[in-house]
Amino acid sequence: MARKLAEDKKIPEKRPLTRIQKAKRQTILEAALDVFSAEGFRGATLDRIAAEAGLSKPNLLYYYPSKEAVFQELLSGLLETWLDPLAAMDPSGEPLEEIMAYVRRKLEMARDYPRESRLFANEILRGAPNIQGILETDLKSLVDEKSGCIRDWIAAGKIAEVDAVHLIFSIWSLTQHYSDFDVQVRAVLGHDDPYPGAAAHLEVLFKRLLTPA
Structure with a gap:
């Protein structure tokens, strides 16, 4: 009973x-x-x-x-999408092409997911209260892994010497700028589509930076 x-x-x-x-x-x-x-x-x-x-x-x-529950679910789905392009960098691939492919993927994400980019930027500007733990674990581990890969390529003379972590930061800032500051970018360009010109510019910029002398 x-x-x-x-x-x-x-x-x-x-x-x-x-x-x-x-x-x-x-x-x-x-x-x-x-x-x-x-x-x-x-x-x-x-x-x-x-x-x-x-x-x-x-x-x-x-x-x-609650509002927090909606926000948390959005962020959880976003983080996996946000980390995928860096995770796809292949240590066994051709170094310059792997890095340039990452730049292209990040720019495509800025173009295709502007709302998600601004959501992520807003969370960071608030001090990352919902994702601080993920930034310090999953994101840091991934950046440590891929920056180590970049250092190996530098040591092998396959790309020019740069600070590997700051290279990743530069890719983030130079691609996400086009979504986070879209209104400013389009105002300066006369409301033209900025992405073809951005892709060509970043291709030249990073290839010149990374091609060994």
């Missing part, structure tokens, strides 16, 4: 989301990405996110209990 009572009190397992529930969550995340990237974390509200998603606030709260 005691065992039967204990079994009756067991909390039922959480059921997997239905197709409709998954679609609703994705709609909320898309709307939240628009709001967070435009307004920052502090400026965003659940009311604004719900309106952007075409839902009532109670409906949104059925899927996410």
Whole structure:
């Protein structure tokens, strides 16, 4: 009898989301990405996110209990996407081409994921309260690994001598600038598409920097 009572009190397992529930969550995340990237974390509200998603606030709260929960899920998905281009750098590949491929991937991400880039930038400017641990573990480990690979290429005389970590920082800043400062860039260029010119410029810049004398 005691065992039967204990079994009756067991909390039922959480059921997997239905197709409709998954679609609703994705709609909320898309709307939240628009709001967070435009307004920052502090400026965003659940009311604004719900309106952007075409839902009532109670409906949104059925899927996410707070603004922080929505933001955290967005960041979790973003970080994996953000680390993938650097992770793809192949130590056994041709060094200059591997680095240039990384530059191209980062510029393509700036072009294709401007909202995500601004979301990430806003989080960093806030002191990274939600991802500090990941920056100090996953990101640092990946940068340590790939900068070690770059140092090996330098030692072998395959690319010019540079500070490997600051090279990665430079790639980040020179590519993400085009999404984080998109309005400024397009204003200066007369609202032309900046990416073809940016790709050509960065190709010349990094090849000149990294080609051994």
